[in-house]
Amino acid sequence: MRAARKKDGTPYAQTHLRSLNNQLDAILNHAANHYRLARNPMKGLRKMGKKRAGEMRF
Numbered sequence: 001m002r003a004a005r006k007k008d009g010t011p012y013a014q015t016h017l018r019s020l021n022n023q024l025d026a027i028l029n030h031a032a033n034h035y036r037l038a039r040n041p042m043k044g045l046r047k048m049g050k051k052r053a054g055e056m057r058f
Contacts, residue, residue, distance in 0.1 A: 002048065018049030 001020060005011055024042065031037040 014050035015053045018047060018051060021048050
């Protein structure tokens with residue numbers, strides 16, 4: 001996901017990558033709890049991206 005680029009070639013924002021990481025983790029947690037997934041493969045991995053975005057300047 002870190003190597004993925006937008007159509008114009010720019011990388012995705014770090015906060016966007018963090019959001020995707022959180023969503024995937026939630027999906028896998030749900031599967032582990034309700035659909036017999038042996039365990040969440042993301043458990044114990046470091047989160048990617050930044051928690052807070054930088055200041056927006058207009």
